[in-house]
Amino acid sequence: MRAGIKNAIIAILKDYPNYEAYRRERELDLRYPAIEPDDNVGGGRTTREHDAKMINYIVSIESDKRLRALERQHKAVQYALYEADNDTRKIIEELYFKERPLYSMAGLVMSGKLKNILSERSAYRARNEFIEQVADNLGIKYL
Numbered sequence: 001m002r003a004g005i006k007n008a009i010i011a012i013l014k015d016y017p018n019y020e021a022y023r024r025e026r027e028l029d030l031r032y033p034a035i036e037p038d039d040n041v042g043g044g045r046t047t048r049e050h051d052a053k054m055i056n057y058i059v060s061i062e063s064d065k066r067l068r069a070l071e072r073q074h075k076a077v078q079y080a081l082y083e084a085d086n087d088t089r090k091i092i093e094e095l096y097f098k099e100r101p102l103y104s105m106a107g108l109v110m111s112g113k114l115k116n117i118l119s120e121r122s123a124y125r126a127r128n129e130f131i132e133q134v135a136d137n138l139g140i141k142y143l
Helices: 004-033 049-063 065-083 085-095 105-111 120-137
Strands: none
Touching: 004 065, 004 085, 004 120, 065 120, 085 105, 085 120, 105 120
């Protein structure tokens, strides 16, 4: 797997615990967009801006590319976690989901936290297979 793709998947894994906050923030951005001040002071008729804004909000929530990408990434990681064994889940959670990991890969193996993985090399293999599974779920080619 190329280093750039691997690093992108690792970045997705590190962002995984923050998915709900990112989704909420993006929906708020769409719901309450930045409004430019109106310099046209004076007469004129009112418009139905409120109705138009609500229609635009509904359409933009459904078709927002950033929101769809967040959901797609979240589901790809979620599915890979569901398919992974307990040791692989522990590796991923310790190395990528924690804000301040307590263990490195070698520390996880030496501490006995992993039941079926006995060497650092097999731990790295399990991690790399997980990363490849997430890439497959996202439809990324990693030749």
